Amino acid sequence: MSRHSPASARTNSSSADIPNIDIGQAYDQHYVDAEIHYEQLEKLANFFGRNMPVHHHDRFYQIHVILEGTVRVHLDETSYTVNGPMFFLTPPTIPHAFVTDNDATGHVITARQQLVWQLMGDLGITRWGNNGTMNSPLCVALTPDSNPSAQRMLYLLNLMSAESNDTGMVNIVALKALLQLILIDITRLSDQNQQKQKTRKEDVRIFHRFNELIEAHYHDHLPLAQYSQMISVTEARLNEICRRLAGLPSKRLIMERLMQEARRLLTYSSAPITEISYQLGFKDPAYFARFFRRNAGITASQYRENKN
Structure with missing residues (x-):
């Protein structure tokens, strides 16, 4: 995943200048008063286009899941370019814009703010409230082959797609239950993503420190163990970081x-x-x-x- 914050992606205007899209009114009148709306990404793309300019959804959360293809998404002031499978979440009023490949497929869930807070509150998870950390946008790459939460989330989305074919009362209850489970996986994936970012930053710090020490001591022919001691990491971890970030072992x-x-x-x-x-x-x-x-x-x- 590449991430950057170009000036062109920043939103300098007030939220009043950014279009507010109500999916129920703009796309499907059947969902004008609905608490939850599901649609395939391809169908929304056929209606709105593959290049969505900056907009927001007042009092609605939205989850975009890209299964295949590449998406270039701007969330508030940060831009990402990610290959599927991935998801990005936009809390209410957060300005966002995105461009998907012509053959990109996926799911889009739009849910009322109060429903999301209620579903998470029922589980004792309060981070979705007015001051919760989950009111920040998320962009997370999914690795279903190695991550059970990602695998389960994609499975639940397929179930939601099947349930959305009917709008009976039982189906609405099922959609809410599936959404609650999906939100649980999103919180898990968010926690994992934050931990990975912390780990990645720490690894980069270690790598830069190692290079600084090499520059200062390469002519001293220090053993690798001494470099590791100066950085306070094991030789094995230092070697793994160097292989991952530079493609070469630490001694090399x-x-x-x-x-x-x-x-x-x-x-x-x-x-x-x-x-x-x-x-x-x-x-x-x-x-x-x-x-x-x-x-x-x-x-x-x-x-x-x-x-x-």
């Missing part, structure tokens, strides 16, 4: 920095190779020669000749 990043400096000195310095090996912290020039050839595929002398 240290060697790459050493090789970068060796290449620079061989190219731009006229100092003898023996002296360069000492500058790089090698106590034995012969060891530097083996190190360079193993990593460059040619000797240091050949490398220098090729650059001249």
Whole structure:
């Protein structure tokens, strides 16, 4: 998932300038007074278009679930580009806009604010109230193969799609029950997403700190254990973070920095190779020669000749 906050996506006008779309009145008169409305994404896209300009839904929550395709969505002042399966939630009055691929499929649920608060309140979950944290928009990628909450949520949406074919009293009760279960999964996925974001930020901090230490100590030939101690992480975690963020193991990043400096000195310095090996912290020039050839595929002398 990519995320950014471009100036073009920011909403500087007041909420009164942003269109308020009432699904019941604008799309389906059968739902003018309904508490919950379900529709397939494709049908709404055929009616409103694939490029929805900025708008909001007064006193309504809306959940968009994209099963296939890509969506570019602007939620308040933040923009995301996400491939399905994913969902984004917009609380009442939150301005949002989105563009979906022509072949994107999915589900759209629109539910009255009071119904959502009631359903969550019945479970003792109060985060959906006036000052609740869930009044912030959400954009979450779904991984049903590895996440039971995501798998269950997609299953419940299929059940809701089947129930929406009839609007009898029993079906309305069933829709509310399914919505309550979906909201539970959304709170779980939101918690997991927030934890992932915290973990991701911490991993990035560790990665940057490791690179700072490499820059300061690569010529000291410190063991990886010493780097780990200075960052207060295990060698295994440091290695996992480096592989995930840089595509290289942690030891390789240290060697790459050493090789970068060796290449620079061989190219731009006229100092003898023996002296360069000492500058790089090698106590034995012969060891530097083996190190360079193993990593460059040619000797240091050949490398220098090729650059001249």
